[in-house]
Ligand SMILES: Cc1cc2nc3c(=O)[nH]c(=O)nc-3n(C[C@H](O)[C@H](O)[C@H](O)COP(=O)(O)O)c2cc1C
Ligand code: SF4
């Protein structure tokens with residue numbers, strides 16, 4: 152394929168791609184995400200390819216491996232389009248029946264999803280309750296394309312935003328992103344447009360941009376799904392950002408444990424380069440931008456901006472004070488703009504639809520959608536994309552299907568390991584950066600862990616404190632030593648050795664870590680403890696005063712009772 | 714020069730200096746442990762935290778060893794909030810290094826009695842400020858010692874650690890830079906002994922051909938000769954006799 156040298160070339164290419172596609176043909180879309188790989192999606196895909204040939208349907212049916220649409224718990228997912236049929240838990244042995252059904256225009260009933268509330272079978276993807284209340288602006292495209300095919304991405308309107316952006320002035324793009332209200336999806340929720348502007352205005356010829364795909368939150372996998380399932384959307388956002396910021400070199404920092412993400416992104420970069428959408432003289436505009444993949448340093452802390460940049464430079468991944476912002480002095484001392492991959496993936500949507508359209512979605516201070524990773528004691532585990540402002544109740548009960556095994560909801564932890572817990576009484580809270588922070592938790596990168604009434608909140612706080620103690624880089628005193636003692640005190644309480652003064656002491660240590668830690672890992676580490684003390688103090692007291700674990704989790708030995 | 718106030722006092726400070734530096738120049742005391750003018754600021758002990766308010770009105774806590782003065786900055790070094798934080802930091806230090814006289818003294822000055830946190834054993838006065846390792850790297854240029862492992866397992870890896878036993882030249886800069894005396898150095902009978910928190914190492918010393926004093930470890934002399942490109946024989950006489 153010859154390089155595209157102009158906007159016209161891109162148009163011509165798109166026409167030729169869509170022209171070759173037969174709209175009357177059915178497509179069997181099979182999830183090939185990491186989650187479904189555990190369920191054997193590779194052999195399911197191969198079986199479909201064989202079976203379509205065997206049943207002589209090759210001219211009527213295409214087989215397309217797709218990225219994770221989010222409902223991983225029900226893998227391997229198979230969608231038949233344009234009929235919109237949704238099959239779940241498909242195994243290789245089911246394949247002949249599914250293919251035969253397409254030929255006969257019928258449906259394989261037993262592979263359909265059953266709505267637990269009504270007991271009815273759901274035939275169509277759009278009627279699955281898990282998807283119904285979602286607004287899948289970002290993750291939805293995963294299901295429409297083979298992520299290793301740039302033509303698939305172009306066929307659904309991919310790189311239109313880039314072409315549009317390259318006709319704009321950089322300042323106009325930044326203005327549009329500012330007006331959209333987009334805030335960072337990786338943690339702190341910093342306004343993206345302002346960050347770009349600072350980097351653009353920094354006085355240096357050389358500027359870098361980085362995509363953060365380190366995703367260290369245990370249980371979170373939305374960034375993985377995006378990079379694996381729709382790498383071009385992240386790429387397109389980055390090229391637009393680079394042009395707006397005035398950067399010619401970018402890095403994609405991908406978590407080391409994500410081999411498929413690395414592989415798919417590598418393919419995407421190579422294809423974009425072949426088409427001239429990346430590299431020198433992009434679409435003949437004279438704008439150059441190259442992108443390199445860097446594999447992560449293998450620690451949670453490496454996702455923190457300054458540690459990430461140190462790691463990219465080949466140094467130990469440890470944070471440093473950010474009194475001079477990385478947008479002014481970042482990677483190798485040069486102005487550097489770091490955004491989360493989901494943040495980047497929002498950019499083409501904003502450019503395509505305009506800031507006015509985008510900013511209608513969401514709340515006053517939080518615009519657009521957010522992808523959450525819904526896990527824990529929840530009926531439907533998976534990735535959930537909702538407009539900002541959706542209530543936690545809707546996410547947990549309407550989308551997540553509530554708590555399994557007939558148990559009761561107790562709390563939901565948002566924001567990953569260092570997020571706070573939110574009790575039942577606050578479930579009507581809309582998800583919004585500021586509301587979550589006010590409630591003593593945070594948006595974080597979108598981890599959401601649901602806990603049922605069999606969860607001990609003290610033990611849960613101990614668990615996350617232990618995780619964070621293990622992930623603390625150890626550089627600064629309050630985080631390293633504070634977490635060490637917090638873990639010891641919490642372990643004591645869960646083992647029946649708690650003392651009356653322990654709660655106050657925990658609160659004191661928490662306040663110091665929160666105020667004095669060098670980076671946000673430390674500064675947010677007290678959240679699980681502070682929030683459980685705040686909302687579930689009685690459970691702490693029961694452990695300490697009565698040597699009882701109300702949830703029946705902690706084995707408080709009789710010997711511990713005086 | 715920029716105008717700032719520290720604890721209500723108007724101060725003129727040269728551009729580019731840290732708040733800590735400006736405070737010291739004006740005899741305002743801020744406790745520190747990991748700061749050492751010979752090496753780049755590090756910001757690990759957090760004792761030097763101060764409350765600031767920028768000219769734009771933004772208020773926050775910053776480490777004064779890292780934060781640079783700026784026009785119109787208001788600094789408070791000893792508010793109730795700061796005192797609370799410092800006390801807890803010292804309590805954590807005391808639990809880490811109960812035997813350190815420097816920490817004990819600091820605790821006394823700040824009214825910290827301790828006893829609430831389970832004391833650790835075996836840290837031998839090391840507070841992991843990394844002054845030694847940073848001095849070895851940044852000043853000496855040798856990197857014979859470093860901090861290894863993450864989080865609570867972090868420790869000082871000294872020349873007896875696996876990979877770098879040959880690098881140490883015995884100059885003892887680490888012991889000078891250690892704020893708690895966790896690293897000591899003793900010259901006796903032509904031998905220098907450096908004791909780190911978890912091991913020790915001995916070095917043969919060079920004798921001055923004039924006064925007969927043992928004046929520096931042979932390895933250090935060889936290192937200096939090599940890096941400065943001068944013959945080793947230039948160092949047969951000690952600096953005192955050379956003058
Ligand atoms: C301990 C720690 C881990 C982090 N891990 C990630 C991560 O895995 N991915 C990410 O995008 N941001 C992570 N962040 C947030 C980044 O520091 C940074 O704020 C973010 O990447 C900026 O992008 P955004 O503005 O698009 O959110 C982490 C922060 C901390 C303190
Ligand atoms: S807060 Fe924790 S993770 Fe962050 S620099 Fe300090 S020790 Fe390292």
Ligand code: FES
Pocket residue numbers: 182183184185186187188218219220221222223224226227228
């Ligand atoms: S990996 Fe297949 S649905 Fe998520």
Ligand code: FES
Pocket residue numbers: 744745746747748755756757758759760761762776777778779
């Ligand atoms: S002296 Fe500033 S952090 Fe240690």
